[in-house]
Amino acid sequence: MLASMVSLSNTTAFQCCNHHHKLLQIRASSAAPGVDLKNLESALAKKDSNAVKEALDQLSEVGWAKRWSSQPYVSRRTTSLRVLTTLGIKNAENLAIPSVRNDAAFLFTVVGTTGFLGVLAGQLPGDWGFFVPYLIGSISLVVLAVGSISPGLLQAAISGFSAVFPDYQERIARHEAAHFLIGYLIGLPILDYSLDIGKEHVNLIDEKLEKLIYSGQLDAKELDRLAVVAMAGLAAEGLQYDKVVGQSADLFTLQRFINRSKPQISKDQQQNLTRWAVLFGGSLIKNNKSLHEALMTAMSNKATVLECIQAIEKAA
Known part of the structure; x- marks a missing residue:
């Protein structure tokens, strides 16, 4: 905005x-x-x-x-x-x-980054290789939940992210x-x-x-x-x-x-x-x-x- x-x-x-x-x-x-x-x-x-x-x-x-x-x-x-x-x-x-340029760029970045980090975390030994990817993957869900419950907070994050353009x-x-x-x-x-x-x-x-x-x-x-x-x-x-x-x-x-x-x-x-x-x-x-x-x-x-x-x- x-x-x-x-x-x-x-x-x-x-x-x-x-x-x-x-x-x-x-x-x-x-x-x-x-x-x-x-x-x-x-x-x-x-x-x-x-x-x-x-x-x-x-x-x-x-x-x-x-x-x-x-x-x-x-x-x-x-x-x-x-x-x-x-x-x-x-x-x-x-x-x-x-x-939706800024919105899409923000969401794609969140999903892409967490997905990449999740794959890397999957290489950790033992239980860490299970729990860390799970926690990282939940970040995207949290972002979507915030957008549903409090759109203003998500919009503020998108506005801040838009400064990269x-x-x-x-x-x-x-x-x-x-x-x-x-x-x-x-x-x-x-x-x-x-x-x-x-x-x-x-x-x-x-x-x-x-x-x-x-x-x-x-x-x-x-x-x-x-x-x-x-x-x-x-x-x-x-x-x-x-x-x-x-x-x-x-x-x-x-x-x-x-x-x-x-x-x-x-x-x-x-x-x-x-x-x-x-x-x-x-x-x-x-x-x-x-x-x-x-x-x-x-x-x-x-x-x-x-x-x-x-x-x-x-x-x-």
Whole structure:
């Protein structure tokens, strides 16, 4: 699982200093003379979504937060898989199919390793040659039992194991930066994020939308906005990789929004909404490639939310 939306190593002293110097450069160069970011910084520290939105609106009025809420209007339209392919989405027909790459690799590794060790242990003398293979072989059964009783524990283990894939950390950054960027462009205040494996998320929502979600009163306009943000991570992966790995959480989030909307939409409309949201989100990512890449770098360097916003505006 790479992402979920709505509630994202140790380094040498030189690297820390260098990173701090870079962040100071971002802060100095992206804040225009006379622009005060203290209100925004304070609102982010308090995790007050209304205050964050007000601060960004004020910064937009004075000409600093130019990209904030620059895409406030989204309008759903009929979208085919062919259009997604034309955009550059790879294997568009498989986007809605949850990936089992990491799960399968983890389980095959457990079974393969325990099987190999069991064969070796069988060569031990006496009773050890019987009991040790038996104990090793039971590890696979324990793993399956844990998955049945407590799926969350197994998923945490799979997430940790997934770090062995060379592209996994880059996928997380690309995926979560897409949620962050599209939310920012659409006008949803970002409160925090994490790229930590197993905890990756971007927390972005405002109180008005939160109330509509919990009351099950999302209208079509708000559903469309949230759908684009929810599918942004999937779209970012689809533009870069042949297979999308982190779509499960995104699809779950989108389904949650659909279930909380009125009037309810049909299965065919849900499929079209998903395709359109991928198309719209993917188009925004392609059209703002430099912003997305700058944000990926900032997030990978564990920048604060304020520093991430400054990176976006500087890249713009």
